[in-house]
Amino acid sequence: MENILLSLLCLPVLGAILIALFPSSATRQMKVVALTVSLINFLLSLNLWIFFDNSTSKFQFVTQLDWFEFLNMQWYIGIDGISLFFIILTTFLVPVCLLISWSSITHLVKEFLVAFLFLETFMIAVFCMLDLILFYVFFESVLIPMFLIIGVWGSRERKIRAAYQFFLYTLIGSLFMLLAILLIYFQVGTTDLQVLMTTEFSERRQFFLWLAFFLSFAVKVPMIPFHIWLPEAHVEAPTSGSVILAGILLKLGTYGFLRFSIPLFPEATVYFTPLIYTLSVLGIIYASFTTLRQIDLKKIIAYSSVAHMGFVTLGLFSLNTQGIEGAILLMLSHGFVASALFLCIGILYDRTHTRLIRYYGGLVQTMPLFSFFFFVFTLGNLSLPGTSSFVGEFLILLGVFQTNTFIATLAATGMILGGAYSIWLYNRVVFGNLKPIYLNQFADLNRREFFILLPFVVCIFWMGVYPSIFLESFHLSVVNILQSH
Amino acid sequence: MNFFFENDFYAILPELFLLCASLALLVFGVVYSTSKAHGKPSLMRLMGWATILCLGLTFALVWNTPFQSMIFFSQSLLIDEFTFFFKVLILLGSLASVCISFQYFETENLKSFEYLILILLSTLSMFLLVSAYDLISMYLAIEMQSLCFYVLAASQRNSEFSTEAGLKYFLLGAFSSGVFLLGCSFLYGITGLTNFEALAIFFSQQSQITLNQEWVFVQVSLLFILVGFLFKLSAAPFHFWAPDVYEGSPTSVTAFFSIVPKVSILAIFMKLFFQSFYELTILWQPFLVLSGIFSLFVGALGAFAQKKIKRLLVYSSIGHLGYMFLGASCLTVEGVQSVLTYLIFYLIMTTQVFSCVLALKDNQTGQRLRYLEDLKYLNKAHPLVAFAFVLNFFSMAGIPPLVGFCGKFYVFFAALSSSLYFFVFMALLSSILSCFYYLRFVKFMYFHKGPVQLKFAQMDECKAWMISTSSFLLIYLFFFPTVVFLWAEKVALLFLS
Numbered sequence: 008m009e010n011i012l013l014s015l016l017c018l019p020v021l022g023a024i025l026i027a028l029f030p031s032s033a034t035r036q037m038k039v040v041a042l043t044v045s046l047i048n049f050l051l052s053l054n055l056w057i058f059f060d061n062s063t064s065k066f067q068f069v070t071q072l073d074w075f076e077f078l079n080m081q082w083y084i085g086i087d088g089i090s091l092f093f094i095i096l097t098t099f100l101v102p103v104c105l106l107i108s109w110s111s112i113t114h115l116v117k118e119f120l121v122a123f124l125f126l127e128t129f130m131i132a133v134f135c136m137l138d139l140i141l142f143y144v145f146f147e148s149v150l151i152p153m154f155l156i157i158g159v160w161g162s163r164e165r166k167i168r169a170a171y172q173f174f175l176y177t178l179i180g181s182l183f184m185l186l187a188i189l190l191i192y193f194q195v196g197t198t199d200l201q202v203l204m205t206t207e208f209s210e211r212r213q214f215f216l217w218l219a220f221f222l223s224f225a226v227k228v229p230m231i232p233f234h235i236w237l238p239e240a241h242v243e244a245p246t247s248g249s250v251i252l253a254g255i256l257l258k259l260g261t262y263g264f265l266r267f268s269i270p271l272f273p274e275a276t277v278y279f280t281p282l283i284y285t286l287s288v289l290g291i292i293y294a295s296f297t298t299l300r301q302i303d304l305k306k307i308i309a310y311s312s313v314a315h316m317g318f319v320t321l322g323l324f325s326l327n328t329q330g331i332e333g334a335i336l337l338m339l340s341h342g343f344v345a346s347a348l349f350l351c352i353g354i355l356y357d358r359t360h361t362r363l364i365r366y367y368g369g370l371v372q373t374m375p376l377f378s379f380f381f382f383v384f385t386l387g388n389l390s391l392p393g394t395s396s397f398v399g400e401f402l403i404l405l406g407v408f409q410t411n412t413f414i415a416t417l418a419a420t421g422m423i424l425g426g427a428y429s430i431w432l433y434n435r436v437v438f439g440n441l442k443p444i445y446l447n448q449f450a451d452l453n454r455r456e457f458f459i460l461l462p463f464v465v466c467i468f469w470m471g472v473y474p475s476i477f478l479e480s481f482h483l484s485v486v487n488i489l490q491s492h
Numbered sequence: 493m494n495f496f497f498e499n500d501f502y503a504i505l506p507e508l509f510l511l512c513a514s515l516a517l518l519v520f521g522v523v524y525s526t527s528k529a530h531g532k533p534s535l536m537r538l539m540g541w542a543t544i545l546c547l548g549l550t551f552a553l554v555w556n557t558p559f560q561s562m563i564f565f566s567q568s569l570l571i572d573e574f575t576f577f578f579k580v581l582i583l584l585g586s587l588a589s590v591c592i593s594f595q596y597f598e599t600e601n602l603k604s605f606e607y608l609i610l611i612l613l614s615t616l617s618m619f620l621l622v623s624a625y626d627l628i629s630m631y632l633a634i635e636m637q638s639l640c641f642y643v644l645a646a647s648q649r650n651s652e653f654s655t656e657a658g659l660k661y662f663l664l665g666a667f668s669s670g671v672f673l674l675g676c677s678f679l680y681g682i683t684g685l686t687n688f689e690a691l692a693i694f695f696s697q698q699s700q701i702t703l704n705q706e707w708v709f710v711q712v713s714l715l716f717i718l719v720g721f722l723f724k725l726s727a728a729p730f731h732f733w734a735p736d737v738y739e740g741s742p743t744s745v746t747a748f749f750s751i752v753p754k755v756s757i758l759a760i761f762m763k764l765f766f767q768s769f770y771e772l773t774i775l776w777q778p779f780l781v782l783s784g785i786f787s788l789f790v791g792a793l794g795a796f797a798q799k800k801i802k803r804l805l806v807y808s809s810i811g812h813l814g815y816m817f818l819g820a821s822c823l824t825v826e827g828v829q830s831v832l833t834y835l836i837f838y839l840i841m842t843t844q845v846f847s848c849v850l851a852l853k854d855n856q857t858g859q860r861l862r863y864l865e866d867l868k869y870l871n872k873a874h875p876l877v878a879f880a881f882v883l884n885f886f887s888m889a890g891i892p893p894l895v896g897f898c899g900k901f902y903v904f905f906a907a908l909s910s911s912l913y914f915f916v917f918m919a920l921l922s923s924i925l926s927c928f929y930y931l932r933f934v935k936f937m938y939f940h941k942g943p944v945q946l947k948f949a950q951m952d953e954c955k956a957w958m959i960s961t962s963s964f965l966l967i968y969l970f971f972f973p974t975v976v977f978l979w980a981e982k983v984a985l986l987f988l989s
Contacts, residue, residue, distance in 0.1 A: 031875070076974050077981065078905075114941065118875070140901075144892040151886055154931070158939045167939055171931060178891075178927060182920045185901070189908050 011054055012068045012084050015094070015131050018048050019101075023124040026117060034116045038109060041120040045102040045127065052098040052131075059091055061480050064487035066137060066201070074141070079197045083137040088481030089265060089335060089488075090134040093258060096342045097134070099462075100254045101127045104247035106459050107350055111246065111357050112160055119160060123247070126152040130255050134262065139188050139198035142267075146223075146259060147181055150174055153248070153256065161243040162356075169243035172236040180226035180233070187219035191271075203271055204491075210274050217275035220268045227260030228316050230283075231290040241309035242362070246353025249305060253312050253345035258338050261319045265331065265488065269323065273491040276324070283324040284407075288417045290317030295424035299431070304352045304362045307432055308345060311388060314421055315341045315396075321418055322403035326492050330406020331485050332478055337399025339477065340470055344387035344396060347463040351381050354456050355436075358448045364432075369441030373449040378437045380452070380460045387467045389429040390422060395470030500564040503571055506553040506579070507619050513546040514612035521605045536597045539605040543590050543612060550615075551583045563625060567687050570625035573986045577832065577979070578622045578759040585752040585839055586615045588958060592847040593744030595952040599858070607647050611748065614640035618756035627676045627686040630760055634672070634724070637756065638665045644748065645741040657740025664723070664733045672720025678713035682706045691768040714775050721761045725754060726806075727813050728786035735794075738806040743860065746802055747846035750809050755835060762820065762828065766988065770823075777821055781915055784817030788922035795929040800862050801849055804929065808888060811926055812838050818912070818919050819903045826906035828984035830899075833976055837899040837969070841888055844962035848881045851951035851959070858949075866946065867936040873948040878937045880963045887966050889930040890923055895969045902977070 022044030026037045060067060066085035074081050086094065105123060112119050129152065132145040150173075158170035192198050195206050208216065226233045237257075241249050269276050294313035301307045315337065322334030354377065356362055371378040383394075390396035400422060408415040441449075452460070470477065501508065517539065525535050554576065561572035590611060597607065614637055621633035642665060646658020680686055682703070683694050700707050719730065726734035738746045765776060791811020798804040812834070819830035852861040852870070861867070871878040887896035900923065907916045969976060 073974070074971070075977070077977060115871075115938075118879075144897070147897075148892045151891055154934070155882075155938060158935065167935055170935075170939075171928075174931060175924065175927060179924050182924065185904065186908070186916065186920070189905055192905075193909060 010070070011051060011058075012086065012135050013070055015048060015051055015055075015098070016084075016128055016135075018044060018051070019124040019127040019131075023121045026120050026124070029117065031117050037117055037120055038105065041124060042102055042105050044124065045098070045105055048127065049095075049098040049102060052095050055086065055091055056095060056480070059086075059088070059480060061088070061483070064088075064483040069137075078192075079199075080138060080140050081199075082141060083199060084135050085137050086135050087487075088484035089262070091480060092335070092339050092477060093134045093255070093262060094131055096258075096339060097127065097130045097255050100250060100342070100346055103346070103350070103459055103462075104250050106455060107250070107353055108160075108245060108247045109455060111353070115159060119156070122152040122155050126156070126251065130251075130259075133259055137200045139191065139200060139203065139267070141198075142200075142263075143181065143185055143188055146184075146227075146263070147178070149256065149259070150177055153251070156248040156251075157240055157244045160245040160248070162245070163243060165239070166243035169236075169239040173240040176226050176233065176236040177223075180223035182223075183219040184223035187216045190216065200266075206271075208272065213272040213275035214278065217268055217272045217279060220263065220272075221279070224260040224263040224268065225286075227263070228257060228320060229260070229313065230286045230317070230320060231293060231313070232286070234290070234294075234313050237313060238306050238309040241312075241349075242303055242305045246349060246356065249308075249349040249353070250346045253308070253349055254342040257312060257316055258342065261316065261323060261334065261338055264320065264323050265334070269326070270488045270491050276326070277492070280324045280326070283320055284411060284414045287317040287321040287324075288414055290314060291321075291418055291421035292424065295421055295428060298428040299424075302364050304355070304364055304367075304432075304436070305349070307364075307428065308348045308352065308388075311425065311428060312341065312345050314425065315345070318400055318403050318418065318421065321407055321414070322399075325403070325406035325410050326489065327406050327409060328482075328485055328489065329402050329409075331489070332482065333399045333402025333404075333406055335399075335481055335485070336470070336474060336477060337396060337403060340387070340395030340399050340467070343463050343466050343470070344384055344394075347380075347384045347460060347467075348388060350459060350463075351377070351384060354452065358450065359445055364435055366442060366445065367436045368439040370437045370449060372441050374451045376452045376457065380464065381437060382433065383464050383467065385429045385433045389426040393468065393471045395467045395474070398471060398474045499559075499562070503557070503559055503562050503564050504569065506550045506557070507616055507623075509553055510546065510550050510612060510616040510619065513549075514609050514616065517542055517546070517612070518606075518609050521609065525605065534598075535605045536608075537594070539608045540590060540594050540597075543608045544587065546612060547583055547587045547590065547615065551580070551587075554579050554583065563689075567689070568626040568629040569620070569623045570688075571623055573983050574763070575623045575759070577983045578755055579619055581755045581835065581839060582615060582618050582622065582752055585755060585843070586611060586748070588839075588843040589744065589748040589751050589846075591954045592747060592843070592850050592958050594954050596742070596744040596850055599853070599949075604647060604649075607644065607745075610640050610644050610647070614644070614752075618752065621756045622759045624760060624763075625688050627679070627688075627691075630764070631669075631673060631676060634757075634760075635669060637753070638669060638724075641665070641749065641753070644745045645737055647745060648742045651740075651742075653740035654742060657737045660733055660740075661737045668720050668723035668730075671716050671723070675713045675716025675718075675720060678709050678716065682709050682713070688764065688768045692770065695769065695771040710772070711775055714769065714772060715779070717764070718776055718779055721757060722783055724757050725761070725813060726810060727783050727817065728790035728810060729783070731787070731790060731810050734810065735803050735806045739800060739802045743802065743846075743850055746805075747842075747850065750805065750846065751839060751842050754809070754813070755839070758816065758820075758831070758835065762831070762987075766823070766828070773823060777823065780817055780821045781912070784814045784821060785915065785918045786814075787811065787817060788814030788919055789925075792922040792925035792929075795926070798929075799864055801864055801867075802862070804864065805845060805849070808926070808929075809838075809842065811922065812888075814922065815900060815903050815919060818907050818915055821915065822906045822910040822912065824906065824910050825981070825984045825988055826902075826909055828987055829977070829980045830902040830906040832980035832983060833902055833973075834899040836976055836980070837887075837895045840962050840965050840969070841884055841896060844880065844884050844959060844966065845888075847955045847958040847962070848877055848884070851877060851948075851955050853949040855947040855949040861946075864932065864936050867933065868940045868942075869944045869946045870948070871937050872944045873946065877951075877959065880959050882934050882937060883963055883966055885930040885933045889927045893967070893970050895966045895973075898970055898973050 069085035072082035298310040322330040387394040617636035624630035642662040648654035723730040795807035887894035890900040
């Protein structure tokens with residue numbers, strides 16, 4: 008049982024090594040191998056959920072291996088209810104990404120697959136590391152494959168700028184986290200998370216540490232003044248890159264807040280909550296307005312992600328069970344909805360090779376199936392009751408309302424604005440006049456694309472209608488995190 | 493005093509062997525390569541293997557030395573765990589640079605086996621330098637090393653650049669040796685001592701008050717000696733000769749220059765300043781910090797504008813030096829340990845990067861690749877080399893999970909634990925800046941599409957082995973760093989005790 012996590016980590020690497028041994032002309036075989044490996048990984052990760060014990064807030068599937076023995080740092084792997092679903096989300100999205108780029112990636116296929124499988128390992132590792140320094144290590148190492156994915160398989164010349172921005176923004180933020188981790192180590196003598204949970208830092212020190220962590224996570228989330236890299240990276244990345252960015256990488260920031268900032272520095276968290284509230288509300292409103300006037304399909308989704316992540320940070324720092332559970336649910340739901348929307352845009356882009364909204368219109372006449380899926384995901388994006396986002400946003404507003412009514416009221420406008428930009432996007436793309444010049448390019452979904460999108464619909468409604476199956480798995484972990492407050 | 497030195501010759505056996513072997517090889521080469529009966533053969537390959545054999549045997553001698561620690565030859569030389577560590581590094585570095593330059597000399601039509609003899613001799617001089625325990629033996633060893641290097645830099649006799657490099661190196665090197673010697677003689681004038689241990693004892697009993705007027709001479713002499721070292725290390729602000737010299741010299745010599753001398757000079761620098769001048773820390777530590785910060789930023793900013801690969805790598809190595817100074821200026825066991833480990837990782841990364849650079853060669857024109865622009869085609873022609881290259885640059889930038897991260901991490905660790913907050917902050921800033929140009933390599937190699945306009949020549953087996961081994965170590969040592977760190981810790985503990 009304990010080895011499930013370890014094999015989850017190793018399997019993609021082994022797959023990548025296997026693929027590296029293929030001749031580069033055998034593209035189909037390599038793709039099949041990569042897909043098989045990632046699917047096996049997905050099934051394995053479901054085992055985590057099956058064997059997960061809901062009745063404890065302890066870390067489960069714990070494994071320890073030596074690393075820097077003389078510094079008392081070691082590989083310490085384990086999950087609780089919070090990380091469980093992020094791991095499953097990761098393993099779910101990777102095969103989807105491989106499938107969506109099945110025919111659109113024609114250049115350096117082998118490198119693409121290898122980069123993706125390594126990316127999978129790194130992402131899973133971030134979510135299950137229970138050692139601060141190793142969390143940092145994998146938080147950073149995600150940069151390498153992602154930088155390559157944006158830079159090599161991106162679409163335009165501007166991709167270089169986007170890749171640089173992505174890399175450097177994250178690096179600058181996280182180097183401060185490294186310093187903070189070292190300072191923590193000097194006080195405690197270990198970076199083991201479970202020991203740190205029981206450690207008290209002086210108030211003054213907490214402020215510094217919290218700010219250092221904040222810099223690195225806020226860049227990753229991204230919160231409003233640090234968000235410039237996100238639209239660039241999303242627009243320039245290939246579809247699969249955007250999906251991973253929106254689905255997983257943005258969650259690394261909020262996951263970090265939840266896992267480290269909130270339980271380790273309780274006083275500082277309370278002290279800085281107004282800052283987070285302000286930035287989140289700014290993010291929700293400003294990003295929603297920005298979304299309204301974008302003309303690039305991917306930028307629309309990117310900015311709407313910023314708005315949704317604003318909700319998530321708001322929920323996390325409401326510091327009550329409803330708010331935090333809502334935030335986790337919204338993270339998961341955003342992982343499905345935003346990824347699915349990026350997939351839809353990728354499908355359109357594969358056909359027309361443009362993302363500018365003015366070239367689209369009246370798609371419902373030639374692409375009915377696509378329009379259906381796109382509609383469901385749009386509903387998800389505007390958090391209609393019955394979809395997964397609604398549950399999350401409702402719980403978040405519920406949580407925030409208890410602590411700060413004014414902020415909750417402001418945040419609630421985000422739901423209206425969300426409706427505005429989502430519906431307007433759908434309206435412009437799917438309804439209206441069909442642009443006849445591109446008529447023959449608007450073929451409906453093929454079988455592969457249909458089956459990629461189907462599970463997303465199922466998940467969105469499942470989480471919307473019966474969320475308690477998720478909630479009960481991470482309820483105790485959330486309570487455990489809140490114990491220090 | 494025993495005239496016959498008893499065991500002293502055992503202790504110096506590796507050096508003696510190196511000396512005899514290089515002289516024997518020289519005689520053999522001179523006789524054989526000029527003999528008409530054998531058609532004046534080019535001896536590069538044969539001599540290359542002989543050099544590798546010599547270095548290997550020396551390695552065996554160093555490894556199996558019967559002495560833990562010993563001072564010999566009238567207290568002018570010393571061997572202990574510290575010198576052992578550095579000798580092993582020097583040997584591995586020399587071995588690596590001989591291995592990767594095999595093909596170079598054949599294809600560049602440089603049929604001068606003297607190159608290999610010079611490498612052996614400079615290895616010998618670095619051995620002596622590392623074991624030096626006296627200002628005089630140290631100066632002599634430094635001079636011997638420098639002489640070998642001047643000749644090496646100018647060894648491509650038909651190239652103006654190489655000659656220019658040799659001349660520049662010689663003029664500036666001689667000047668810095670002069671400054672260095674002046675510092676030493678000031679010191680001798682004040683103390684009447686040249687032995688390291690005696691100096692340490694002297695300074696532990698004397699202070700600013702007791703030395704009175706001579707104190708200013710102590711300061712001046714320390715400054716001169718420090719400047720001499722900084723110059724030899726090519727640390728900023730005494731780095732101006734380095735880009736020209738490194739670029740002008742033949743690439744295999746550049747590789748040798750970047751890999752090995754840093755090790756030997758850092759070793760003797762640490763020995764002199766950490767042991768003899770430990771009591772005078774207040775005098776020299778600020779300069780070390782200053783030079784470290786300068787090096788970090790010169791390394792990061794200087795590399796921005798560079799278009800040539802070799803020049804860029806020089807600036808990158810100046811930046812790495814800054815990190816080692818950061819570790820060194822901690823003056824703690826962790827600090828020394830971090831320098832030692834950083835040195836090992838630096839050695840691995842530099843070996844790898846230069847074996848890649850040496851492998852890049854246009855098949856049609858026979859031109860060596862000099863510009864970053866040329867790397868555009870590398871990924872299509874040699875995907876594996878491109879991958880190794882990229883791995884290395886991420887490692888140099890300190891991105892986990894590669895070994896460069898471990899090095900930087902531990903340097904930061906050591907520096908923070910001795911409260912060098914400002915220096916650490918500067919190092920962070922420069923490491924972000926330096927990411928720009930490391931990423932530029934990646935950009936050139938992977939982000940360009942388009943047809944391949946260059947055909948790359950096949951590389952030889954030796955280089956392939958070097959590249960694969962060092963790339964493996966780049967990853968392996970990140971996951972299993974304990975061996976390296978424990979060894980470094982042992983050395984550092986014995987060194988500072």
